[in-house]
Amino acid sequence: ASGNSNGDKIVIGYFPNINHVAGMVAEEKELYEKTLPDGTEVEYKYFPDGSAFMTALETGEIQGGLVGPGPAMNHYMSGAEINIVAAGSTGGTVIMARNGSGIDSPEQLKNTTFASPRVGCTHDVQFEALMMREYGLKSDRLKGEMKHVTGKPATYSQLFASKRIDVATVPEPWASKIEEEGHGKVLIDTDEVAFGETLPAAVFVTSKELVENDSELVQNMVDAHKEATTFIQDNPEEAKEIAANKIKDITDQELSKSVIDSSWERIDFTYNVKLEDLQSFANASYELEFLKEKPDLKGLVDTTFIEE
Amino acid sequence: MKPSIWVKRIAFIIVLLAIWQGVYMSGYFPAIQFPPPTKVFQALVEGFADGTLVGALLASFKHLLIGLALAITLGTLIGVLLGKSRQADETAGMYLIAMQSIPSIVWVPLAIMLIGLNETAVIFVVVLGGTFVMALNVRTAIHSVPPEFIKAARTMGAKGLPLFFKVEVPASLPYYMSGIRLAWAFSWRALMAGELLSNGPGLGYSLRFAMDFAQMELVIGIIIIVGVIGSVVDQLVFSKLEKKVMRRWGLLK
Amino acid sequence: MKPSIWVKRIAFIIVLLAIWQGVYMSGYFPAIQFPPPTKVFQALVEGFADGTLVGALLASFKHLLIGLALAITLGTLIGVLLGKSRQADETAGMYLIAMQSIPSIVWVPLAIMLIGLNETAVIFVVVLGGTFVMALNVRTAIHSVPPEFIKAARTMGAKGLPLFFKVEVPASLPYYMSGIRLAWAFSWRALMAGELLSNGPGLGYSLRFAMDFAQMELVIGIIIIVGVIGSVVDQLVFSKLEKKVMRRWGLLK
Amino acid sequence: MFLQMNEVAKRFADHEVFSGINVSIEKNQFVSILGPSGCGKSTLLSMVAGLEDVTEGTLRLGGEKILHPGTDRGMVFQQPALFPWLTVKDNVTFPLKADHSKREKEQIAANYLKMVHLTRFKDAYPHELSGGMQQRVAIARALAMDPKVLLMDEPFGALDEQTRHILHDELMKIFEETKKTILFVTHSIQEAIKLSDRVIVMGTRPGKIIADFPIDIARPRERDDTKVIEMEKKIMELLEDEIKKVMKEELDYETKHLG
Amino acid sequence: MFLQMNEVAKRFADHEVFSGINVSIEKNQFVSILGPSGCGKSTLLSMVAGLEDVTEGTLRLGGEKILHPGTDRGMVFQQPALFPWLTVKDNVTFPLKADHSKREKEQIAANYLKMVHLTRFKDAYPHELSGGMQQRVAIARALAMDPKVLLMDEPFGALDEQTRHILHDELMKIFEETKKTILFVTHSIQEAIKLSDRVIVMGTRPGKIIADFPIDIARPRERDDTKVIEMEKKIMELLEDEIKKVMKEELDYETKHLG
């Protein structure tokens, strides 16, 4: 139940998802091995969802890694002793409508069915916040007019094809993939989704205990992460190739060059993170009743490591 | 039951709670991972007060009732077919056992992909969970009708459908009741599996949601609810019914 | 078994496959949702060829063996305690039934949050799945030792531990075997539940993974594997063992 | 003749149970069948009941060929085979056709339950009765459909000696009151002699009739009547050979199978 | 006296089974106990076996007070209670102490199995034997520990008449060969008279001894021996009153409970 602070093994977690390219690049280029003390063994774990990642962090199975801000915040609100020490990337959430659904503006979403990866996940909040604030539409969870189902983004093509859903809030690269396969089209693009450009789509999280007791280790991890992010910015083509290969390795999913290119357009790779962005996202989460108490994220974000 | 037994049982619970509180206070586990009994109790009270748990319970009962009713009906039909027709039994009987040995959770992905992530999928899983065990028990029930009952009835001129409904059906009731009890137990398990992977509403979904939001006290609280409902329904409804029939049928003293 | 039975059984499978292929070809369901048998077969072949399914199977067997061994050991200890001590039975017996009526999938969130998202959590769930049913059966096994065996042994001078090990233990073996078979069945169900919600490796995880990535043919393929393993192990190992003991003990003709 | 067996034979797939059975039974005769285990007594009775097919020969009751079970033949088994879900009264009225009115049914049940001294238990369930009482209900049930023949297959075999004595007396009274024809299978030589007008002794391997004695002793028959004792001895000797034959075969069989 | 019961009484929590039992049994005597169901025959036998506590009075065997079960008393029940997981031979050697060598055990088993004519079945399992054969193994097992007293509680009650006759003869032979003292509980008056040197008749409500007859008839005893028949009648009359008492109570009881 505690971080592996001065052992010689470090486990980093991330998702096989285009917002987590920094993790993939770091793994491929062995960046953690470089910044961490010599002889430290670095291992990587891939997670099916953010909640699983957070649990692993809390039980000490991983020491840090990339996760969506939703799960990080939810767990923090429930009392998890964690810190966000950097961002992974921003953007990448797209609202898509089924081809042939006849929907071409958000006003038409009344009495439709939408899908998100999980109830209350980052993409869900982004979509629902936008709909509530701009169009006055809510999900059935809040006795509203839109039916909500959940499912993995990889299955959205299928859900569109079988007309089970009309709309989906989709993270990249699945948005581009669905577009390419022709089952759905973009309804609201990244920059128009709530918090679309400012909100980190992935954040680098570690345990508070490590931050307090082994800041050197945290610094080393953040340094590696920063290096990876810089690498992506400087060598986008190589980073794309690494991402495509890693995703193929981990998930057995083949992403075409055009899908990767298109996803890349919607994502901004940066490690800068601001508490205010997260706080306003958390407020939306509260307004949508995912959180029972008014959130106060003070103490969640620690930017000292990126400023080093 | 003697009152002393209840004293022991309650003492046992109190000791358990005390140990739990003790471990919590020792601080060995972080609080987010290991909440104290008081917090669990509080979470339950809140859940019931704000109606979320009540709604979840109602939804779960709805799924269970519909699913179980369908499972019992379907299971009875399949069981009677296999029990009465040797042809059918030899052809399909083996596969029934195979189907029964598939954990119901395994059906969930199939249900979700075929039917969609909605309540119908949950009910579908509940039906699958109960049907096969019901069918197997109905088949056994029919096979285990004491042949002397049938012989005796035949000497009294009964045959065909009247023989089936007036003798075989009542004679197989004890096994049939066991079948219903097992169908309930498996449907109940399937219900939790289906709901846990669904997107609500339902008790299983609330459990999943609590887990996703790291509300450990609610997780434990819901597990307690599930245990209490499971054992109360089993003991007070199905076991009792089964024993009553068994006693009347002279199979139990 | 008569060969004609196998002919019927195989014919049944072939008819089922034909219907499946027919529905596929009718185009009623989109292909992405409803793969034909050929694609399922292909997915299985590929899975075995590239070793992913082999790895998953081995991991699942590892979890099951460790978990079941622990469940049988623990269940036996608890069962003997409750079976021999009236005090213990009156105090804790009721809770054992309550624990048994909790679907094992419900333990998964607790296990993950307490132990972490690793193989230990899966094994923990498997252990919980099998222990209670094992304990209940061992308790029943001890209670149902025919009293005439004990009386007879006592008149022959046996008492205390020798009486327990030389008479009660062998006399309760048939129930004990039923306990093991049920423990296996429930552990197997718990294994799937645990793996499905875990982070791999294992058959349940592979199923989840296939579902998450909409590989419908693999989902169906894995369900078939699970069904085949479940029924084969049950029929060829546990049922056979149980029947063998029952026959020797004169409880079955 | 009332019940007529003519060259009757029975074969199951692989072996012949008996053949060449010729028996004529008069109306209101009490006939017992004795014989070693496995000689086919139950099989023969089942054939008369219509529960088993006749392989060869014919069975006639009142001139008509027996092909199916029918309400003209009531049967009582070693196990009472009462339906546990019905009360004693409903068990007794079970064989009555739907064309009886409810009152008629009540009447008939009351009548026969009185005959077996169980009036007080009409609303009890079978599991609440002792074995002997259950067997009395089974007899009442068989009588309720007013059959011409009562077939009884070791009806008292599972009861203890004292209960058996009591039921013997009851059965004798019923036999005299109702004037039924009774075909009674038993293992007990004493029982057969005590009750019957006639004792048929069957032998085995292959099954056949080896003796047929009329019992011309005034009823009630006392255990110490010299005629009874003499008859007992005669039948005992006859059976002993048959039983030894079976025992020997069994030992051989079991030895073979246990190697 | 060899086996001595002195003012023995037995009470279970709520009711007294019997009291004031005084019996003295000599070595190598065959004593039968007869009595209506529930009078406490089995309870008395269990007390001699040491399986049940004595509430009042004392039981002595060869002068020593009986407090626990011991290998000086072998018991045979109505159910053979053979251990199904052991072969016939291993069942017979079960009561033998570990200080017997393997060869000795084999020898003893062979000896007693020969006595009950089951040598050929020594490697069989109980479920492969008929009921009569199983009961013979149970007798061999009780004899194997060479007890001073053999206690038998309706040992042939579950067997059919013919098998019972055969086992009577075997038991008589064993009794003569081994010179055991035998205490034998039965429901059958005939059986008691056929086998015993002495018949004790128990009554009920409350349990007590109501008669104690020596049977001075030369063995083997024939069923038609006038002395046998006379004795049978005498005991039958004695028992009938007792049985009627029980029957009446039972009827009352059942009527009350079925209201």
Ligand SMILES: Nc1ncnc2c1ncn2[C@@H]1O[C@H](COP(=O)(O)OP(=O)(O)OP(=O)(O)O)[C@@H](O)[C@H]1O
């Ligand atoms: N359905 C059957 N199929 C094959 N063989 C049978 C069947 N029923 C009876 N038998 C055989 O027929 C023979 C006669 O059986 P039956 O039960 O009539 O004997 P029984 O004289 O009534 O014996 P018991 O005195 O033990 O009741 C036996 O060898 C039995 O194994």
Ligand SMILES: Nc1ncnc2c1ncn2[C@@H]1O[C@H](COP(=O)(O)OP(=O)(O)OP(=O)(O)O)[C@@H](O)[C@H]1O
């Ligand atoms: N363990 C016990 N607890 C309470 N009462 C008992 C117990 N064992 C026997 N009894 C009662 O003691 C009485 C005598 O029982 P017992 O079995 O000795 O009778 P029995 O003469 O052997 O009868 P049967 O001829 O039916 O075998 C009965 O009324 C019985 O209910």
Ligand SMILES: [Mg+2]
């Ligand atoms: Mg018979």
Ligand SMILES: [Mg+2]
């Ligand atoms: Mg007794």
